[in-house]
Amino acid sequence: MTDLDLMLRFMLQVMIVLAACKAVGWIGSKYLGQTQVVMEMVTGVLLGPSVLGRSMPELQGYLFPRKLEGLTGSHPSMSILYIIAQIGLVLYMFLIGLEFDIKLISNRIGGAVSVSLAGIIAPFALGFGIAYLYRDRTDLFAPAITDTNAAIYLGAAMCITAFPMLARILYERGIARTSMGTLALGAGATDDAAAWCLLAMVLAFSKGNMSIAWLAIGGGILFGVLMLTLGKKLLSRLAVSTNETGKFSQGQMTTVILILMAGAWFTDAIGIYAVFGAFLVGCAMPRGRYAEAIRERIEPMTVSFLLPFFFVYSGLNTNINLISGTELWTVTIVICLAAIFGKGVACALAARASGEPWRESWTIGTLMNARGLMELIILNIGLQQGVITPTLFAIMVVMAIVTTLMASPLFLLIYGKVEPGTAAATA
């Protein structure tokens, strides 16, 4: 395909994806009590090989072309969707960082630590155990991989919290800045960072090269500390004139995009994924009218145009039809239960133990339990690196969708409706 063809196809994809998200989102909010973001995930699965590809394979293959023969990597048209999705995600994580109140989390540091520890240790242990249980099944794990690697990988994959999703639900409901919201955001961010470090270790083990893991973990911690101390101090100068006059120029906007991209690129380059860099840069940005000016300019295009591609993208790569037969569905149920108990229940108990009331504790558990499509990123890497098979991939996707679909109705049931108008990040 020439670039002209790619553009033509891309505009068609934008129309299909945005129109489908709008329609499915409307049904979800009207009849199922779901948030827009969850319905965007569902839209991805509907437009992918699992549903549209099963009923109209030619149309689906035209809209979202498969890998070209003889080519490493994806079809160029899908690579473009991937990059658009990633730009949306990076911008969105930056916005979340921009709203993230570090002071609020430091008041709740004890709670955040115990919830995030529970949210790592319990699901990791269960994932580790399940990997050993099913280790012999070559339809689930690649034969070449060692037992320990398979176990650490599945453990890490169980730890994932849908951090961007959790954040978006909290903002959609307008409770991100409450004590409970901050606790959930802090614990979610920690758990995700930990899971990415575990993934880095798996990749390091499987390549027999430990420096990958040290670079990711050491570099990530160093970047975080530098960004929130020295970086924060240096960045504060950018805001002086805007916070005084309220003016914000095009040149300032370009500077913000530059800094954000540099942070995202750095964390991606050392192996802990661009979202963390973007989030940390957002955290380190100066506040006040300056932050408000940035948010106003980045948010609309991100949330209404770019970000839906992130939630849709991975569904497009998922084929649920691979799970067939009682045995595989048993594995699926075992993994789902382990995921829910290991993450949701463990986090809720940890939150309660650290002093939150039961209602807030179960809400935190529910939110931490949602894997979202963040899970799919770690799964895609596992598939690409030859750790798991397409079948285990599909099973884990089902687990991700089940835990994510649960989140919103359970949230409404436990926490109840939140008055609109308190919403901060969703204008």
Add this chain to the structure above:
Amino acid sequence: MTDLDLMLRFMLQVMIVLAACKAVGWIGSKYLGQTQVVMEMVTGVLLGPSVLGRSMPELQGYLFPRKLEGLTGSHPSMSILYIIAQIGLVLYMFLIGLEFDIKLISNRIGGAVSVSLAGIIAPFALGFGIAYLYRDRTDLFAPAITDTNAAIYLGAAMCITAFPMLARILYERGIARTSMGTLALGAGATDDAAAWCLLAMVLAFSKGNMSIAWLAIGGGILFGVLMLTLGKKLLSRLAVSTNETGKFSQGQMTTVILILMAGAWFTDAIGIYAVFGAFLVGCAMPRGRYAEAIRERIEPMTVSFLLPFFFVYSGLNTNINLISGTELWTVTIVICLAAIFGKGVACALAARASGEPWRESWTIGTLMNARGLMELIILNIGLQQGVITPTLFAIMVVMAIVTTLMASPLFLLIYGKVEPGTAAATA
């Protein structure tokens, strides 16, 4: 390259491109009296094979990878930059349409018609003549192409006005809504549309299939008429609640993107390029607080992040080093002079003849004369379709850059400095 690698490379490209545009733009505005947009074009040439590729070919090849062997189309990394550039361009043309005052142009319709006719007939005749003059040179024209086709193509390529550039200069200076600005915008839009119709004819001739040309010309006119009558009426309903309450939701934003993409896709699909659809949709959108809300949300990300990639992109594909020897430089000078007299002088005289004062007439001539990188699009198509050689391509790029670099200093000289604060589209 895997998608993960592509994202890593993309973030690096964003940093390099935006940082280079910022630095070169600063020098241009401080020392050369140039606008940001012209310096973005120059940045593209500096980062491309002409300059960076000559001094540091390995670095340049890493940052902006060349075509892969055995693959049709570009390197995936460059395809991504192309799509980002096109998204920026489509959004920007939509914004220009949104500011475009059709009432103002209908008052000046006589002037717009005579300027745009002069801006088509004179350069087309000169381009046509030059093509016959140099027809035998196989280093300029592909041997397979017929004389008439080569002549129509070069004629069309001479007609191009840098419509997005002309618009951006008028907005940067804050004079887009003056009578002169509207006249220039109207004539520029008409000329560009005419040049694209001529291009469609060349492609139709060269493929021996006239239906391509009829589809482009007929479909384009039909779309324009429908959009500005029925479309405008239907779209006006979208604005009712926003124009009353001032509220503008995420869902409304998605609807706008959807309509815009549909228009851009349609005009691209019939062969007259996405920018016209985007511009026409912008023209047809309801005005008032609704249009203001859209502009506020789309403009910052477009101008500060996406659009620079359009101006940089084509420079990346240009190799000025191909023009060597006295003979080729003579051809270059002949083409530049023909371009300047055919377009700039002819349009100025036509504007004067239709009643504009001399100062405004020469300003219009100067602005119409700038080819910008719009020219490069038509040149890239000519190269891809095998009408012209890489050498004539490079010569035409030099012509595009010369006519564009002239525009801003001549504008300042003739029209003088404009008081800032009247700027409408550049917040």
